[in-house]
Amino acid sequence: MNYTRPIVLTIAGSDSGGGAGIQADLKTITVHGCFGVSVLTALTAQNTVGVQGIFPVPIDFIRKQADSxxxxxxxxxxxxxxxxxxxxxxxxxETLSAHPGISYVCDPVMVAKSGDKLLMDDAIHALKSELLPLATVVTPNIPEAEVLWGNPIKSKKDKEAACRAIHGMGARAVLLKGGHETGTMSTDLLFDGERFHQFSSPRYETQNTHGTGCTTSAAIASNLARGMDVITAIAEAKKFMDTAIRFSLNLGNGHGPTDHFAATEREKERYQVLHGLQKAVEYFSSHPAGHLIPEVQTNIAYALPFAATHGEVAAIPGRIVSLNGHPHASGCPAFGASRHVANIVLTVMRFSPAHRSVMNIRYDKALLAKAESLGLVIRSFNRKDEPADVKEQEGSTLEWGTREVLSGAEMIPDIIFDTGDVGKEPMIRVIGADPMEVVIKALRMGGIQPN
Structure with a gap:
């Protein structure tokens, strides 16, 4: 069979450190399901600390690469x-003008993350007059936009004016990136010639952002090659960059690279979490453990590594009920299926990222006594100590109680329980690294020898 992939061309310099330039582009293009081809314009001796040298590729050889x-x-x-x-x-x-049907993303690279200049001063006019009119999207950061516009950018009004001015130079769309700003969110501003669009993501405390501009533009180009419109291509690229920066790599002694494979790894981990949770639920259901199910029913949560949101925690929609003396899942594992157990596991992970699974079972002193005889570590909180402002927030009790226990703990316990309150059923929560571990703990507490 004849398989094919959209072909994406990167015309850029080489980064010997691998975090930016051609190297970053080709990694990004590949993980987006496209086939990357390249034309090298310069070789750099570069690492996370800085640029130690630049060797321009002879113009005739650049032309030969493009022709090939x-x-x-x-x-x-x-x-x-x-x-x-x-x-x-x-x-x-000249090369791009000869192929007008190609979607073209212009990343106006001027300065490296280290501060080293990558574009000669006399080239800026040519960039504005020759390349911008060909661009489907141009992706300046704020310092680059200031150079292109010729004015400082200090406010939202300035950003909008800069976008309009750069759009007036011929680019069909202008994406002004907000990575150089401060604040809890990083917001990119797109002007498509008619209206402005914002794309925001959390700002992470990391110095490992080498190659973000290269990676962003390569992601947008790949998405355009796959048939997305400009707004969708940018929105998807923003999601990709959020993951790449969130899991950036601490390599070298300076500004380390983003992780171009983080999104792909995350998808693999999502499958592994769902599969692991399904196996644990099936194992639990194969035992006569219906007596462990409380009135509010049971759920088991399993979080992705370094999970931060409910959407990164899988659980059972509809929970697990008791049917003919056996646990029975009401649905298949899904991410975002439960806020209650997700709140607990996310709180636990702030203290120990390795403990990614939590399960609730029926409160019974006999179960706690069995847990103690098994050598499990048991801790508890009292709902009566819950502050009034926490009680007023729906779903905050479990997060508060878990935090109360763990704040003073020398280790993560196996069990956290509470004896309930008015209208609140007492409950035991079993904690572990994965759902199979917590299920086995629960079965043993219930006097069942796991098979």
Whole structure:
């Protein structure tokens, strides 16, 4: 069979440190399901600390690379990064003009993360006059937009004015990235010639953001090659970058790279979590453990590594009920299926990221006595000590109680229980690294020898 993938061309410099440039582009293009081809414009001696040297590729050889690509491949989208000189910019503009059907993302690379200059001053006019009119999207950060616009950017009004001005230079859409700003959120501003659109994600405390511009533009180009419209392509690229930065790599002694494979790894982990939870539920259901199910029924939560939201915690929709003396799941595992047990496991993970699973079972002094005889570590909280402001917030009690226990604990306990309150059923919560561990603990507490 003849398989194919959309072809994405990156025209940029090489980063010997692997975090930016051609290396970052090709990784990004690959994980987006496209086939990456490249034209190198310059070689850099570079690492996470800085740029130690730049060797421009001779212009004739850049042309030869481009000819080799277009003579043999049908390119769906292209992106440019480090172009270094006016001569290279004019050659790239000539090449792209000869292929007008290609979606083109212009990343106006001027300065490396370390502060080293990557674009000659006399090349800026050529960038504005030759490349921007060809661009489907141009993706400046704030310092780059200030250079292109010619004015400082200090406010939202300035950002909008800069976008309008750069759009007036010929680009069909302008994405002004907000990574250089401060605040809890990182917001990118898109102007499509008619209206503004915002794309926001949490700002993470990390210095490992080397190559974010290259990676963003490569992701947008890949999404365009796959047939997405500009707004969708940018929105999906923003999600991809959020994961890449959140799980950025602490490599080298300076600004480490983002993790281009983080989103792919996350998808694999989602499958593993769902599969692991399903296996544990089936195992639990194979035992006569109906007596462990409380009136409010049981649920088992299993979180992704480093989970931070309910959507990153899997549980059983409809919970687990007792049927003919055996546990019976009302549905298949799904992410975001339970806020209550998710609140507990997310709180536990703030103290110990390795403890990613929690299960609630019926409160019974006999179960606690059995747990103690098994050597399990038991802790409790009293709902009567709950502050009034916490009680007023629906679903906050379990987070508060878990935090109360763990704040003073030397280790993560196996069991956290409470004896209930008015209208609140007493409950035992079993904690572990994974759902099979918590199920086995619960079965043993119930006097059942796991098979």
């Amino acid at each position: 690509i277009f003579d043999d491949f049908t390119v769906a989208a292209a992106k440019t990064g480090m172009l270094h000189s006016e001569e290279v910019i004019r050659l790239v503009a």
